[in-house]
Amino acid sequence: MKAYVYVSLKKTVLDPQGKTIQGALQKMGYRGLEEVRQGKFFEITLDGGLGREEAQAEVERIAREVLTNPVIEECRCSLAE
Amino acid sequence: MKAYVYVSLKKTVLDPQGKTIQGALQKMGYRGLEEVRQGKFFEITLDGGLGREEAQAEVERIAREVLTNPVIEECRCSLAE
Numbered sequence: 539m540k541a542y543v544y545v546s547l548k549k550t551v552l553d554p555q556g557k558t559i560q561g562a563l564q565k566m567g568y569r570g571l572e573e574v575r576q577g578k579f580f581e582i583t584l585d586g587g588l589g590r591e592e593a594q595a596e597v598e599r600i601a602r603e604v605l606t607n608p609v610i611e612e613c614r615c616s617l618a619e
Numbered sequence: 620m621k622a623y624v625y626v627s628l629k630k631t632v633l634d635p636q637g638k639t640i641q642g643a644l645q646k647m648g649y650r651g652l653e654e655v656r657q658g659k660f661f662e663i664t665l666d667g668g669l670g671r672e673e674a675q676a677e678v679e680r681i682a683r684e685v686l687t688n689p690v691i692e693e694c695r696c697s698l699a700e
Contacts, residue, residue, distance in 0.1 A: 568681055570674060573664040583654040600649055
């Protein structure tokens, strides 16, 4: 079973890295862009020792307590397979 | 319209950052983990000047030509809304 945790900056937090990518893309001639924001994700392979609900809870706990900085970031978890 | 580009290391490429996170989580007592791999994603807001198919093509071109290093990374695009 795999779990995915997506961590992104809160909407209210400036994302200079995304802004730089956006500027570069526009200078390179790519069209149709309004905004680019960058985030990170974690692909967690679970060993199958936990049930689906337990796994979901454990992954959410990891995302909240370790992978996300709650001051500036928000996260979203999803379980696959 | 929003587009998401997910970039991750190819399966055959070692991910020391993911390994470190995995080790840290296990040391902290989180259970059920087999592997952790880290990737990045880009949330691209499109200005609506392109049709859906055009936008999809443009985002795939950006992902392939700029956001991904094809030697060690692979990418996946999705269009939302």
